Amino acid sequence: MCFALYAASRALTDVYRPILDEHGLTYPQYLVLLVLWERDDDAPTVSELGAALRLDSGTLSPLLKRLEAAGLVVRTRSAADERRVEVGLTGQGRALRERMGDVPRRVATATGLTEAELVFLHGILTRVTETIHRQKEQ
Amino acid sequence: MCFALYAASRALTDVYRPILDEHGLTYPQYLVLLVLWERDDDAPTVSELGAALRLDSGTLSPLLKRLEAAGLVVRTRSAADERRVEVGLTGQGRALRERMGDVPRRVATATGLTEAELVFLHGILTRVTETIHRQKEQ
DNA sequence: CGCAATCAAGTTGTGCGCAACTTATCGGGC
DNA sequence: GCCCGATAAGTTGCGCACAACTTGATTGCG
Known part of the structure; x- marks a missing residue:
C-alpha cells in the first residue's frame, strides 16, 4: 500500500509537470498559488502558508523567493509584527489564475x-x- | 484530490522516518532493499531496479553508492555485458530483513x-x- | 568487418522536503 | 524598564527526483 501511495503521488506530478511547465511553475509553487488565489486580498504569512500546505520555512523561503523573482508574488515584512512576512499576489500572479483555470x-x-x-x-x-x-x- | 495525494504521501513518509532511522535508512533506500529481498540471489541490474520502483539512474546511482558504503549492498559490473551493473545483497543486507520484519x-x-x-x-x-x-x- | 544507432550507468544542475541551526523580534513576569 | 523564553523567517546541509548530458559498451545493418 505504501509504495502504491508513493508511486501514485509521483505519477500524478508527472501529469502536472508538462502542464505547469507551460507556465514555468513547479507543483509546489502551483500549490502555493492555489492558496493565495483562494485567500485573495488576505496575504497570509509564511507560517500560515506552511500550515495550509504542511511545509516549513526551510522549504517555503527559497520557493517564495523564486515566485517573487518570477514576478508572481510580493513578500512584505508585517508592520505590526516585524517577525512576520506577508505573501501577496502581484497583478501578474492574479492574472495567472484565469489562464490556469482548466x-x-x-x-x-x-x-x-x-x-x-x-x-x-x-x-x-x-x-x-x-x-x-x-x-x-x- | 491531488493535494490530498501529495499530503498523504508525505505524511506516510513521516511515519516511516523515525522507524527507518533506527536502521539508518531513508524511505527510498528501504524500497530498494524490499526489491532486493524479494529477488534474493537474483541480483537485478540498476535498470531493473529502476523499472520496479520507477526511478532513473540519476536517482539510483548515488542512492546505491550510499547503500554500498553502509555495507548492505554490492555493485558488480556484469561479465556478460560490461554496461550493466548488478546489485546484490551482502550478508549484512540480508540480515537486516529479519530485523525489519515488523x-x-x-x-x-x-x-x-x-x-x-x-x-x-x-x-x-x-x-x-x-x-x-x-x-x-x- | 566497420561503423552508426542504441543502450546502461553515471554525472551535473535545479528544486523540493526536512532537520538543525541562526538571527531578529515579540511578549510576559519581575 | 529589563530580561528570558517563545516565535517567525531564513540559512545550511543532505537526500531524493528528474532533466539533460557524458562515457563506454553493444548491436545490427550495409
Missing part, C-alpha cells in the same frame, strides 16, 4: 478515475493524513 | 485504516499509477 480538469481526466472515485479517494487520503498528524501531536 | 505492520497501524480500506486504497492507487503510465507511453 488545469484541475485536465489532470483529473489523466487519472482515468470517475468523479465518484476521485471524491472517495480524496476522503480516504485526507483521513489518513489527519490520523497521522493527530498521532504526531500526542 | 516495519510494515507498525506503519499500517499508524495510518488508522482497516485492513479492507488498505486493500481498497492499494487497488485504486495502483490503477491510477498504471493509467497514467500507460498514457505516457502513447
